[in-house]
Amino acid sequence: MATLQTKSAARMMMAPAVIALLIWMIVPLSLTLYFSTLNYNLFNPAETPFIGLMNYKFFLSDPAFLTALRNTLALVAGVLVITVGGGILLALLLDQEFYGVTIVRLLVIAPFFVMPTVAALVWKNMMMNPVYGVIGQFLNWVGIGAIDWFSNAPLTAIIIIVAWQWLPFATLILLTALQSLSEEQKEAAEMDGAGALSIFWYITLPHMARAITVVILIQTIFLLSIFAEIYVTTSGGPGLQTTNIPYLVYSQALLQFDVGGASAGGVVAVVLANIVAFFLVRLIGKNLDA
């Protein structure tokens, strides 16, 4: 795209896509902003008077909001720790040469292709059910005794389910990073007297820093909006123990029929996501510089 002509041609060609994306973003956002200033309840949709920032005031002063915020952050942090930690270990394992490694690599990626609702239901009914779930049976067998996950540790259960779904993604990205580490560098470190742990700490881990950053950033975007897994397993309960911000917005809109309040919640969620993104980029974004 060197000449003036190719530049303007490129602009013309890109315009439809850019405009479509812009509309796709602007319309819902402005409608949400608009609704968030109305007293708009589905019980009485005929009258939607303007009430200014009252919806925001109600949403932010709702005790459920702080709980949901805490749950959201716990969910994101918990899943990130498990997937990044487990992903590094799995990637190190899959980077080795062993019989059937291609099939194992394929199998490891499989959970990513399972729909969130299906995955959550499988976990809820076949794995974590205290009576006939596999985990309960196993814990009984070893003598610890079955745990009723969704009553006693509901948020942990959700974290485990979501982590299981995202582990393949982290593993895949980290594995490709690992495979691009030059053999000579490891050999040089070996000659320099570094043991396996030192090679991992001083050579392998810094080499993977960029991939780890990518995994954290992408996963955070998706983990902030986890909904399906909560909906089909705990419905945000017991109490508010597994209600995160997306679920709170949902319950505001479709369980309490308060469209105005839910819209305000949506806008708050957008702002929160931006705050998280800001800190994340400040914290680890420097790894992305070439």
Place this chain on the structure above:
Amino acid sequence: MGNITLDKVSKSFGATNVIQSVDLDIEDGEFVVFVGPSGCGKSTLLRLIAGLEDVTSGRIMIDGTDATGLAPAKRRLSMVFQSYALYPHMSVRQNIAFPLKMAGDDRAVIDRKVGDAARILNLTDYLDRKPRQLSGGQRQRVAIGRAIVREPEAFLFDEPLSNLDAALRVNMRLEISELHQQLKTTMIYVTHDQVEAMTMADKIVVLSAGRIEQVGSPLDLYKRPANRFVAGFIGSPKMNFVEGSEAGRYGAAVIGIRPEHLAISTTEGAWRGTVGVSEQLGSDTFLHVHVDGIDTITARTGGEVVLDHGDTVFLTPQPDKIHKFDAQGMAIR
């Protein structure tokens, strides 16, 4: 001290024998060059000495003790890799300090040794840069710096100059030779470039297909090649080989004559031919002469000789510089 002995060392990858029963003595302080065409096993031999590959059979003695089963780090050898293998996320200082840090040295000791190495290699101004901010020659020097701080028994170089451009290569060649004079440590150097081998080595080991063809000083190999392979590999341009009746006159299956040992005349001589391509280097001219009844023969002459394509010339080999080989390619003396 850094004497290294290989005793019937063999290496095979599956069914392919890459190194076949190599015996070699390397004296302390020697500069030994392994040279050979690509795929001859010279890098593998170096990696066997380094401990990065396990030997299939045979023994490797370093400094009088059996090092065959030792881990690379325990052999007290340093290696400079073809790709330099610098750690990209570490600064030059951290790169050079890495082996010392792994050895658990004090900060003060590390700083002093890194400073010394940087001074020897002219890297003092670059200590806080990252490898990607350095030129090829500087990276090469960092890799050498990382090797010398450990004060090893011997240095191993795996084609260290092949990623540099021609001018820099000549410079680094001199610097490495200079370093060897300063440190007096054993160096083993792998290259496919016979000019590097000739100019740097105390002792050249010519390898072909996993076997040692000949071991000797550069001039030894140049003057008395043990066989046709070594004769053709050492020297630039290549030695001319003549077979058939012309060789029979000297009582050999093949005779070899170096381009610089041919007298050129426009009037008379042993072999008559026509000039093909002539490569003029200024100081020298290489003539590719199509000799009647033989083949194309390369002859070296002074830069001032001007002969055109198609001219008729006569070539005469110097009788005492003719190398004779039998049907198996072994030298007849």
